[in-house]
Amino acid sequence: MSPVRPRWSQPFNTLKLQITLGGIAALVLGISLVSALTVRRAETDTLRAERLRELTASVRTAALVSRRVVALQRALQVTALEMTPDTLIDEKTLGRFLVTKSVLLNMFDNIFVLELDGQLKLAATERGLIRPDVNVGDRAYFQRTVAESRPLVSPPLPSRFSGEPVLAFTHPVRGPHGVIAVLGGTLRLNSRDVLEGLVDNQEEESRSLVAVTDPTGRLLAHPDAKLLTHSIADDARLSQAFSAWQASGSPIEPMGVGLEQRGQLVSAAGVAGPDWVVWRARPEAELLAPLRQARREALTVTAGLIVVLSGVMLLVLWRLLRPLTQLARRARHMFDGTLAPQDGWPVAGGEIGSLSDVLRTVSVERTQLERANNAALRRLNSVMSAAPVGIAVLRDGCFETVSPEFCRLLGHPEAELIGAPVESVLADPPEDAAQVTRPWEAGHAHLPFAAEWRMRRRDGTTFWADVRSRLVDSDDVTQGEIWTLSDIDNQRQARTQLEWSAMHDLLTGLENRAAFEQHARALVDTLPHSLPAAMVFIDLDRFKPVNDTAGHAMGDRMLRVVAEAIAAQVRADDHVARLGGDEFALLLRRCQQDAAERIAQDVCRAVQAIALPWEGGVLGVGASVGVAPLRSDTPSVEAWTRAADAACYAAKAAGRGTVRLAPQG
Numbered sequence: 001m002s003p004v005r006p007r008w009s010q011p012f013n014t015l016k017l018q019i020t021l022g023g024i025a026a027l028v029l030g031i032s033l034v035s036a037l038t039v040r041r042a043e044t045d046t047l048r049a050e051r052l053r054e055l056t057a058s059v060r061t062a063a064l065v066s067r068r069v070v071a072l073q074r075a076l077q078v079t080a081l082e083m084t085p086d087t088l089i090d091e092k093t094l095g096r097f098l099v100t101k102s103v104l105l106n107m108f109d110n111i112f113v114l115e116l117d118g119q120l121k122l123a124a125t126e127r128g129l130i131r132p133d134v135n136v137g138d139r140a141y142f143q144r145t146v147a148e149s150r151p152l153v154s155p156p157l158p159s160r161f162s163g164e165p166v167l168a169f170t171h172p173v174r175g176p177h178g179v180i181a182v183l184g185g186t187l188r189l190n191s192r193d194v195l196e197g198l199v200d201n202q203e204e205e206s207r208s209l210v211a212v213t214d215p216t217g218r219l220l221a222h223p224d225a226k227l228l229t230h231s232i233a234d235d236a237r238l239s240q241a242f243s244a245w246q247a248s249g250s251p252i253e254p255m256g257v258g259l260e261q262r263g264q265l266v267s268a269a270g271v272a273g274p275d276w277v278v279w280r281a282r283p284e285a286e287l288l289a290p291l292r293q294a295r296r297e298a299l300t301v302t303a304g305l306i307v308v309l310s311g312v313m314l315l316v317l318w319r320l321l322r323p324l325t326q327l328a329r330r331a332r333h334m335f336d337g338t339l340a341p342q343d344g345w346p347v348a349g350g351e352i353g354s355l356s357d358v359l360r361t362v363s364v365e366r367t368q369l370e371r372a373n374n375a376a377l378r379r380l381n382s383v384m385s386a387a388p389v390g391i392a393v394l395r396d397g398c399f400e401t402v403s404p405e406f407c408r409l410l411g412h413p414e415a416e417l418i419g420a421p422v423e424s425v426l427a428d429p430p431e432d433a434a435q436v437t438r439p440w441e442a443g444h445a446h447l448p449f450a451a452e453w454r455m456r457r458r459d460g461t462t463f464w465a466d467v468r469s470r471l472v473d474s475d476d477v478t479q480g481e482i483w484t485l486s487d488i489d490n491q492r493q494a495r496t497q498l499e500w501s502a503m504h505d506l507l508t509g510l511e512n513r514a515a516f517e518q519h520a521r522a523l524v525d526t527l528p529h530s531l532p533a534a535m536v537f538i539d540l541d542r543f544k545p546v547n548d549t550a551g552h553a554m555g556d557r558m559l560r561v562v563a564e565a566i567a568a569q570v571r572a573d574d575h576v577a578r579l580g581g582d583e584f585a586l587l588l589r590r591c592q593q594d595a596a597e598r599i600a601q602d603v604c605r606a607v608q609a610i611a612l613p614w615e616g617g618v619l620g621v622g623a624s625v626g627v628a629p630l631r632s633d634t635p636s637v638e639a640w641t642r643a644a645d646a647a648c649y650a651a652k653a654a655g656r657g658t659v660r661l662a663p664q665g
C-alpha cells in the first residue's frame with residue numbers, strides 16, 4: 001500500500017512548486033549571505049575608521065585643553081609677575097590692581113590673592129571686589145604652590161566662596177626673598193568648564209560624549225552637571241573603559257588610546273600639564289545606524305525582487321513543465337483503454353520528450369502483448385472447453401484453473417473448485433492423502449504421472465478416474481502442475497467383465513477350464529504343502545437325449561441346474577468348473593481321498609436326483625465321476641488331469657452313474 005500523504009502537503013507535491021520553493025530558498029539564502037557578509041565587512045570597516053577618528057578627536061581635544069590650561073596659567077603668571085610687595089601693601093592698592101585685570105577676570109570666574117597662611121586677602125569677581133573670611137591653608141594645592149613655588153591646578157573641589165564645584169589655578173607671587181603671596185583664579189565647573197568651546201556643535205548634536213577627568217578619574221567636565229566631581233566610573237558609557245584602563249596600570253599619553261566598552265567607541269588622551277584625561281565615547285549603534293538603515297532598505301528591495309523573481313520562475317516552470325503534466329495525465333490512462341496506445345502523448349524536447357517517447361513505445365508494445373496474450377488465452381480456453389477430458393492447473397496442492405469438463409466430472413461449479421485443495425475431490429482423502437504428492441514428486445523427477453484414482457463428486461457419489469499430470473514448466477516447479485481427468489468407470493467395468501469371462505463359463509457361471517487348470521497348477525507347484533487335495537471329473541450320462549428330445553435350450557437349462565447341484569455339494573472355497581460340453585470338474589483342497597470319494601458319491605446322487613419338468617413329464621440325467629487324489633509325486637497338471645479323466649472314463653465304462661478312483665502310481 002502506498003503511504004497516504006496528509007491533505008495539507010498535497011499542493012507542495014508539484015514539481016513546479018518544489019523547484020520554485022527551492023529556487024526562492026537558494027535566492028534568499030544567497031542574498032542573505034552576501035548582504036550579511038557585506039554589511040558585516042562594512043560595519044567592521046566603519047568601526048575601524050570611526051575608532052581612528054575618535055582617537056584623533058580625543059588627542060585634538062586634549063591638546064586644546066592643555067593649551068587652555070597653559071593659557072590660564074600664563075595669564076596668572078603675567079599678573080603675578082606684575083605684583084610686588086607694594087601691590088600687596090594694603091587692600092586698597094591690591095583692589096585697584098586687581099580691577100585692572102579684566103582679561104584675567106574674563107578668563108576666570110574670579111581671581112583672588114591669598115596670604116601665605118591661606119587666608120584670603122582679596123578677591124575680584126565680575127560684580128566687584130569682595131573679601132569673605134575664607135582660609136584655604138589646609139588645601140594641598142595651596143600648600144604645594146607655596147612650598148614648591150610653582151603654579152598648580154587643584155583637583156575639583158567645592159568652592160569655599162559658593163560651595164559649587166570649582167577648579168582653582170594658583171601661581172606664587174614672588175618677592176625678593178621668595179614667595180610672598182599666592183595669586184589664583186577659579187573656574188566653576190557648572191558653568192564654564194574646561195571644555196567650553198572645545199567641542200564642536202556637530203558632536204554635541206550627536207549622542208557622543210566628551211568628558212575630562214583628573215588623573216584619579218574625578219570628573220572635571222561632563223555634559224551631566226550632576227556627575228561633576230564624581231568618579232567617571234559612575235557614567236555607564238565609560239565605566240568599563242575606565243576599569244580597563246585602571247587594570248592596565250599604564251598612564252594615558254597625549255597621543256591617546258582606544259579602550260574597550262560594550263556598545264561604545266571609547267578613546268582617551270592625556271592632557272599635558274595637569275595630567276588630566278580627555279574621554280570620548282560614541283555609541284556604535286549611532287555610527288552603524290546609516291548602514292543598518294541601508295541594509296533594511298536593501299532587504300526590502302530584495303524581498304520585492306524575490307517576489308517578482310518567484311512569480312517569473314513559477315511562470316517559466318509552468319511553461320517548461322506543462323508537457324510533464326500532460327505526460328502524467330496521459331500515463332494515468334495508459335492501460336485503461338480510453339485512448340489508442342499511440343495517441344495523446346505530449347511532444348516535447350529534452351528529457352520530457354524522451355520520457356514521452358519511451359512511455360508511448362511501452363504503451364504500444366504492451367497493448368500488442370496484451371492482444372497476443374488474450375488470443376493465446378482464448379485459444380487455451382477453447383482447448384480446455386473442447387477437451388474430452390477435464391483439465392486443471394494446480395499450484396501448491398490447490399486448484400488454480402479448471403476446465404468446464406473438469407467441473408462437470410466432479411459436479412462442482414468452477415468457483416467452488418478454484419482454490420480448493422486436491423483432497424476435497426478424493427473419495428477417501430485420508431487414505432489418498434499420501435498419493436496427492438505423487439504427481440508433484442513425479443514432476444519434480446521430470447517424469448509424467450498417471451494413475452487411476454477414485455474421485456468424489458459434489459453429491460457424494462464416487463467414480464474411477466484416470467488422472468495424469470505433468471509440470472506446467474519442466475524447469476520451474478513453482479509454476480505448478482497440469483492435471484487431466486477422465487471418467488473410466490465404464491472402461492473398468494468392461495475390463496472386469498472381460499477378465500471374468502476369460503476365467504468363467506458363460507452358461508453356468510462356473511469357472512472354465514483355464515481357471516481350473518490355473519488353480520490346479522498352483523497346487524501342483526506348491527507340493528507337498530498343498531497336500532491333501534483331489535481332482536474330481538464329472539461327465540453327464542445320457543445328456544444328448546435331453547438335447548435331442550427337449551431342444552438345445554432345455555439342454556442348456558439342464559446344464560445350469562446340474563452346475564447348481566454340483567456346487568451345492570462342496571465348500572465355498574473349493575473350485576467348481578465346467579470344462580466344456582457336459583463335463584464338469586471339482587478341485588478339492590485340504591481334502592483327503594475318502595472325503596473326496598464321498599463328495600463324488602454325493603455329486604453322483606445329486607445329479608441323479610435332478611428331475612426337470614418338461615411337457616408333463618420330467619427330464620433327467622446321470623453322472624459318471626472319476627476321482628484322482630493329488631499325490632506327492634504327481635509330476636504335472638496334465639498328468640493329474642489325465643488321471644482324473646481316466647477314472648471318469650472308467651466309471652462310464654463301468655455302466656455309468658458310478659464313481660471310480662484313479663489307480664495309484
Ligand SMILES: Nc1nc2c(ncn2[C@@H]2O[C@H](COP(=O)(O)OP(=O)(O)OP(=O)(O)O)[C@@H](O)[C@H]2O)c(=O)[nH]1
Binds near residue numbers: 551554556581
Ligand atoms: N444343450 C447343449 N448341449 C451341448 C452343449 N455342449 C455339448 N452339448 C451336447 O452334449 C452332447 C454330449 O455328447 P455325449 O456325451 O456323447 O452324449 P451322452 O448322451 O451324454 O453320451 P454318454 O456320455 O455316452 O452317455 C452332444 O450331443 C453335444 O451336442 C451345450 O453347451 N448345450
